[in-house]
Amino acid sequence: MPASGPVARRTLVLGAAAAAGTAALGGTASAAAFGWSDDGANYVIDTGAQLVFKVGKSNGDLTSLVYRGVEYQGYGGKNSHIESGLGSSTVTIGQSGSTILVSVTHGTLRHYYAARSGENNIYLWTNKADTSVSATRFILRVRAGLFLNDEPDSYTYAPTAIEASDVFAKSDGQTRSKHYSKLRVADYTHVGWSSGGVGLWIVRSNHEKASGGPFYRSLLRHQSADGGGLYEILYYGQNQTEPERFGLQGPYVIALTDGGAPSASLFPGTLTTPWADSLGMAGYVGASGRGRVAGVGITGRDTAYAYTVGLANSAAQYWGSARVSDGYFSIPGVLPGTYTLTVYKDELAVHTGTVTVTAGTTTTLNTIAIPASNDPSNATAIWRIGDWTGTPRGFKNAELMTYAHPSDVRAAPWTGNVVIGSGTETSAFPCYLWKDVNSGIVVYFRLTAAQAAAAHTLRIGVTTAYANGRPQVVVNDTWTSAIPSPPTQPGTRSLTNGSYRGNNHTFTYSVPASAWLTDTGAYNTLRINVVSGSGTTSYLSAGTSIDAIDLLA
Template sequence: MSGSPNRPIGRRTFVAGTLAGTMAAAGSAALVGPLAGSASAAGFGWSDDGSNYVVDTGAGLVFKVGKANGDLTSLVHRGTEYQGYGGKNSHIESGLGTSTVTIAQSGSTILISVTHGTLKHYYAARSGENNVYLWTDKADSSVSATRYIVRVRAGLFLNDEPDSYTYAPTTIEASDVFEKSDGQTRSKHYSKLRVMDYTHLGWSTGSVGLWIVRSNHEKASGGPFYRSLLRHQSADGGGLYEILYYGENQTEPERYGLQGPYVIAFTDGGAPSSSLYPGTLTTPWADGLGISGYVPASGRGRVAGVGIAGRNTAYAYTVGLANSAAQYWGSARSADGYFSVAGVLPGTYTLTVYKGELAVYSTSVTVSAGTTTTLDTITVPSTNDPGNATAIWRIGDWSGTPGGFKNADLMTYAHPSDVRAASWTGNVVIGSGTETSAFPCYLWKDVNSGLLVYFRLTAAQAAAAHTLRIGVTTAYANGRPQVVVNDTWTSSIPSPPTQPSTRSLTVGSYRGNNHTFTYSIPASAWRTDTGQYNVLKINVVSGSGTTGFLSAGTSVDALDLLA
């Protein structure tokens, strides 16, 4: 769930996530942007070669955009061509096809505008910068545009990280999950990162870095904890993505409108300048360019909260804002829960407080342009956090994630069949001290259904009915738990909650819709001999799914027996 390991930049490649600050320091010698001045660098300008508009930033970067379709057809940095593999260009989705493409220069800015039906896409260059700024305005579903992909020629960067399949010849699932000869798995899906965990991604040789700096994702979907593919590399070449909408394990409808800017950035090997990061980047130079859907800083507002009371200080808290048009988030300060979310489009939003990834409080907040909406201290009611309930026993923590369970960390960057995964079977004994680490993070109908939990009750506890809770974070093919106690009492089959219908557990994501199943177990189900173990069996039931790791399954947040 964290970013890439903290190691020096070398010939290995990496995704820059939570190490952004460290990497920014390492890249301080790189060209930075955006430039504040209006003077043009020597060589800055554009030309028309007949098929493409050719832009020279005057800083060693020359790129071309096709006049017929708006594809990025060339990306030359210091004389080296980086763009393209397999005869394909860099572009929106798989390419727009015939489009109207125009170019204009305004002082030290060049803007290329691409129109295809209701979709508008933009490339901007600034004098003296090794950056390409991109915006995409998708107005409706009539045009497919769920990503921008920068296609990078093979051999320029090396990569044997989880999101690579260069050295993984065996296909083990669909056409996008592979196994190496040593049993480790690789896939473009295995980024390890949630959206809130990274500012940029890409590759470095140590002397040249090529990056995508993501946008603020205000028009994306899924919230701060969403996971999607970010890059890939195979024998043919590599791809860097800005995902505008990703349907896999998606929890929200698609939002429409302008997304960006996101930035293609070259450096001297380090990370891109932090001035390009979402939340930091300002583009006053774009205010008058006529970009469709563009809202300047003056047309945005801010939400700030003086604190959050009722927190469990062992957990990080995040505050999210969302409505049908936009989404934003920010971290709550660990000391007191103070938070600030800036650059918000005017409107009324649902404000949600998350403990880890578990929603524990929500309210409504209205944002106006040019002002700060200040909230008094938010108090999270004790009953809103399931971890506050008194339990006879509890396995895991109520955090909205499977963190701490067996194989949980590995599953964000590997397939469940990976050689590094511990056995998915095995039973659990309450009081052993290994209850959580022995309990698998995922349960499947065809893999480890029927898992047993052994526990003892006192005479007083056995004389009373109790509530069992099982929290889940997502499910595949409507997989859900049905429980059996001591082979004498069986719960009804619960109705499936609303969950994404696509793959999840096998492509690095446990993020769906958090849901808690409750089971009222009568006193007659318990064993009266306090020296004997009670046995809880957890089955996964569903009428859907196929076999193995694609059988119906679910990800576990926590489970407990309440006092």
């Protein structure tokens, strides 16, 4: 309904087509009270279901979120908003049929809230055009006491800060941080809480304007004694592997439910918004302006692993899973342009190519053949620790490190040497090596006479590094490798904030035959040291994450 009093801001006139397509989505109900009003400081939107929310007219903050008569928004005197709040902004509102749109303009940034008649959802889009505005996230701040938990990303129970101001330890030695989500972007569709018959969620967008690809890890939510926060991260500087992308990102959805998960119809890859086509949002491209990429299959795969196909250029990113049986993949909703196509075995790139996408059409690719040489696992090895997946999976403490600090009481000791042939080579080898913690770990192995008579290539794969940490090796305390140059890696924390994902890199060392022991009954030793002049101490000293280690035949 239109505002009953004077409206301080201009009211938008939306296209009539915005009223079309009222397909039922999660949280639908009677729409008898659908409309908006102006309370002087806020635009008040009633979805006609069980949700009423307010948007500040001066700054575009989400100032109130009332569901079933209960206020959920806010803590510490703070609202929900882009970044830490935009400040003075131009805020407008308009209604056309079944849709209400609130538009926020702050310099070159545009932010939008949309409500649909009869839904307990708020649809959000954010268009960051350049670096003039520091807008990398939307945070939904939630009042204290409504969704208490003690999960890894929670620090409700007043723990002690052990790193920066965002990693904490409880009295029992377990660690907590908002960074400890456990999840890669590809692993989740929504994040939130459920309690007392109410679910409060943010359903993520397709991340086409985000950076880092399908395996990127970032904070998703936090919980403290002051309240909780749910995030849609559009760009986050920690352990970031790609430049920032610009343009309209969304929709991401604030969804209220009866305690269950949000409807799958809201999930990225499923959600369609034809009703938004005529709303006039800056940078919006509807389904008709997008194309699809489909591949008939991928050969040369190791079927023990999942394969992912990614598309990326400077403007957008997308990904899809390859079918286990034959490698077929389909990636819809792609903006027109030319993309680098990458095939990942788990998280390791094993093929790259290019593909051009045209609006309204499907680009069909013939079978992609992965050359055997592209997968380092295919090389014949005398011994191998782990496997080449682009992850430290299987190594000691690897799973724990996606949701805990290395100092956590649950972590197995970071020291300890490894014997080839023991059957525990991978599980006994620590997933991370640091200069100040466990540098100098030794691998023991035997060689046959023929093997000891020849030079061999040693390979150490890493997934990321902190403070330029990289491995230098010593064989039998007689031969020492040169110090390798550091590969390009993110310059921020990684190993201590739940992420091993950086730029996969393989170090190779040509070990001469003179370095090996000629006694076939004796153990050769490989000592792996972490070298770097950067970093500080302990778990913030120079370090690296291990993918695989092998000695080639």
